[in-house]
Amino acid sequence: MATSSIPIQITEAELKLLQTLIYQECGMYFDERRAHFLHDRLHRRLKACGLDSFYGYYRLLTSHEGKGELGALLENLTVNETSFFRNKPQLELFHKVILEDLLRRKQDRRDWSIRLWSAGCSTGQEPYTMAMLVCDALAYYYLRNPLPFEMPSPKPLIPPPWKVEILASDINYSVLRTAQEAVYSELNMEPVDYAYRLRYFDKVGDKYAVKKSLKELVHFDFHNLKTEFLPARNDIIFCRNVMIYFDEAEQKRLIEKFYRCLNTEGYLLVGHAESLFGLSDKFRMVHQNNGTAYQRIEVVNG
Ligand SMILES: C[S@@+](CC[C@H](N)C(=O)[O-])C[C@H]1O[C@@H](n2cnc3c(N)ncnc32)[C@H](O)[C@@H]1O
Numbered sequence: 454m455a456t457s458s459i460p461i462q463i464t465e466a467e468l469k470l471l472q473t474l475i476y477q478e479c480g481m482y483f484d485e486r487r488a489h490f491l492h493d494r495l496h497r498r499l500k501a502c503g504l505d506s507f508y509g510y511y512r513l514l515t516s517h518e519g520k521g522e523l524g525a526l527l528e529n530l531t532v533n534e535t536s537f538f539r540n541k542p543q544l545e546l547f548h549k550v551i552l553e554d555l556l557r558r559k560q561d562r563r564d565w566s567i568r569l570w571s572a573g574c575s576t577g578q579e580p581y582t583m584a585m586l587v588c589d590a591l592a593y594y595y596l597r598n599p600l601p602f603e604m605p606s607p608k609p610l611i612p613p614p615w616k617v618e619i620l621a622s623d624i625n626y627s628v629l630r631t632a633q634e635a636v637y638s639e640l641n642m643e644p645v646d647y648a649y650r651l652r653y654f655d656k657v658g659d660k661y662a663v664k665k666s667l668k669e670l671v672h673f674d675f676h677n678l679k680t681e682f683l684p685a686r687n688d689i690i691f692c693r694n695v696m697i698y699f700d701e702a703e704q705k706r707l708i709e710k711f712y713r714c715l716n717t718e719g720y721l722l723v724g725h726a727e728s729l730f731g732l733s734d735k736f737r738m739v740h741q742n743n744g745t746a747y748q749r750i751e752v753v754n755g
Contacts, residue, residue, distance in 0.1 A: 471495060
């Protein structure tokens with residue numbers, strides 16, 4: 454049992470073992486700059502387990518009984534910073550260009566389903582932002598291209614026959630629970646302007662709860678992006694500020710998986726500090742007014 458409060462030293466060999474295990478489990482890579490953070494989090498978990506050596510902790514993590522602790526460690530290592538309407542120029546591109554293109558292409562094919570995925574959704578602000586923008590884009594689209602029939606009253610968020618599904622996933626159960634609760638503080642709401650607050654939120658005490666009709670568009674689930682089998686048939690994937698924690702080899706593997714998980718001419722949106730440059734030649738960059746996205750390039754056979 455560890456009793457003293459003196460930090461337990463980690464040997465280079467122990468650090469390497471644990472770094473490799475974490476990388477294999479979830480793709481997160483801790484280089485020199487993040488070694489201190491890693492050591493701190495490992496130390497916390499080691500103490501929480503009442504252990505006194507990092508090798509003992511490694512043995513626990515790799516044992517059958519250690520599965521739960523491995524999950525707890527990964528939760529402690531994730532950075533969950535997020536906000537509503539994060540990276541406005543990119544969202545402007547999503548709203549005005551990408552969704553417009555998608556709606557037009559789908560309508561031409563009489564395919565009325567839209568499937569979006571927020572991969573690494575943290576506490577939910579990203580998928581709810583996507584949902585608000587899709588609702589707006591559909592309403593605006595039908596203002597200019599009226600439906601050939603009377604809209605039901607009260608007007609639904611998603612005009613029939615459209616069907617919108619937004620999958621939001623993360624590796625961290627605790628953030629997924631917060632996302633599912635969908636209740637946000639005044640501070641969280643700071644980037645949300647009043648028109649959106651009125652349309653899509655209910656004020657509950659001093660908090661804001663996402664309205665049921667918007668909430669119903671988003672489905673939350675656990676997915677580890679390190680695994681091979683990821684949700685397929687998406688029109689648009691948001692994976693923002695997740696790949697920065699992976700090394701180049703893992704980033705390449707993930708982008709290849711996203712390519713396979715996208716529908717024809719689907720789009721991938723990555724974070725402001727991330728890019729596909731040098732990682733994949735299977736996407737073309739779409740750039741407008743400081744917003745960037747990547748569209749799947751279709752390979753023509755023969
Ligand atoms: C910094 S947050 C980004 C949240 C949101 N996408 C945004 O840009 O505001 C990164 C999220 O990625 C998740 N994450 C990290 N590694 C992951 C993995 N291997 N599989 C799934 N999610 C992962 C973390 O738990 C965290 O919630």
